[in-house]
Amino acid sequence: MSDLKKKxxxxxxxELNKDINKLIEAAAKLTTFMELQYLLYLLHANRTLNTYPDRATFQNKEFIEMVSALEEETxxxxxxxCTKFGKKAARVINGNFPILNLNIVDFLIHNGNILNSKYEIHYFIELFKIELEGKDDRFMKIHLHEAEDIDxxxxxxxxxxxxxQDSELKRNVKFxxxxxxxxxxxxxxxFQDLFQETLGFSLERYIEFIKFLIDYYSEKIIxxxxxxxxxxxxxxxxxxxxALPVFFQASLLSQEDLEEKFEAKSLNSLMDRLIFKENNFSPTELRYHETNRGPLIRVSPDLYLISPELILDSLYVNIHYSxxxxxxxxxxxxxKRASDKFLDLISFIAEKYNFIELDREFNLIDGKVNYGDIDLIFSDKNSTCVLVEAKNHNLPLEIYFxxxxxxQEHLKKLKENWEKKVLKRIDYLRKNYSKVGIPSDFKYIIVTKSPEIISHFSDLQIFTTQEFEEWLRNLPENKxxxxxxxxLYPLRKMNKEEFEIFKEEGFFPFVTGIPTERMPFQL
Incomplete structure (x- = not known):
């Protein structure tokens, strides 16, 4: 990395640390229990808009989905x-009327949007040509069409x-x-037998608890x-x-109501798994949400705030990482069992396109040489043979963020180690297809749980499950x-009005067509 880019x-x-500290200070000094409740209400309203974009008056539904998804992160x-640094009591006027400060909520969300958009600039600095200009190099210019290796x-x-885009595809499956x-x-x-041993409660008990929380909230609104x-x-x-007082009241959950429904031992285990742990949240981790591990917010020893959105968003993540x-x-x-489930999913997708699973975990050994497993072998009525190597791995969080x-380190490792092994296996299959019992024109596909960087830098066909299904849909054309x-991922376009909204909300960190000395974005 050049000295310029390091600088x-x-x-x-x-700049990011300064912005984070500004938000922490505002949350600590100015937010209370009321603002926290209002933020949970906004999360619900924002999710409703994302789930049902047709209900919005704005014409471009894709734009609504994109903006609401970005806003949700903030x-x-x-x-x-606000949970970690804000006050858990409400400000009141005339003795008992709580005060809601909408201005501070607007300030936090707008500046949070700007903070998130600035965070993205790190990889722009590394990928493209940059210049630092002005007094103390306070302005940065990024040339998006210039780089050492533009491709x-x-x-x-x-x-x-x-x-x-992959996350959006999964999120847009409406349930x-x-x-x-x-x-x-x-x-x-x-994994039922693993629940009690690992978590201290059964799968059935966990589902019962989640249902209770959501129904408790819903019934209060009804x-x-x-x-x-x-x-x-x-x-x-x-x-x-x-709507505000109704939804605010619905978000309150008392310890007494919990104890009436659940016996102490399992309740303690469930709450320990689902309580938001303030010490685990770091304000510098902009994209990792601790609420995915702890969606219940304790505001006093016997009172909690609940959000169906936070609870359901944590459903899979919490148990998986546990x-x-x-x-x-x-x-x-x-x-091991999760890998078996992933193979079942791939097989289910293939069956939708009239492929039959012929074999699973076929061990490819020739003498003393082990070429590894072929996870799945499929064929259809046209004798199209598809060999699938399955990779049921979550992306490391650093890459996901x-x-x-x-x-780059991950790509290098895949290119130098994994890809060479796969190419060696395919080469063996090309030369020994009759011995293996497959046709010479077989297709070798790698299906991954998460999008992998090597897909963009390899001649191998490496797809996510959604991409694999799209590939099957287009056969016999080998896309x-x-x-x-x-x-799957069409280029999004915005008209001028949409772009102005995008900038006003703080989602666009760049300024175009303005002389350097007048640029509002500074470092």
């Missing part, structure tokens, strides 16, 4: 700031976009909460439905003032990875 990184880091971050930089950039719970129960039923204003029969007007972080025998058993150095991406 830019340091200046940006200093709202969650600010919720955590390489573009592919890295496209990979980071693909991570976000009502009952269907999501059923899906969760089905996905984790093979009981006050006559107080609410409706846009349509089933659509509450969340912008009407009548098993991964368990002691080795449990961790390895969980990983776009740490360029970690991403390339890049062709699949063009279909």
């Amino acid at each position: 830019a990184h340091l200046k940006l880091k200093k 709202i969650k971050y600010v919720i955590q700031l 390489y930089s573009k592919q890295i950039y496209k990979y980071f976009l693909r991570i976000d 009502n909460y009952q269907d999501l719970i059923k899906e969760f129960e089905n996905d984790f039923s093979p 009981s006050k439905s006559d107080k609410l204003k409706y846009i349509e029969t089933d659509q509450i007007d969340l912008t009407h003032p009548s 098993f991964i972080e368990s002691y080795k025998p449990i961790k390895e058993e969980y990983k 776009k740490d360029l150095l970690k991403t 390339t990875f890049f062709e699949i991406c063009e279909t």
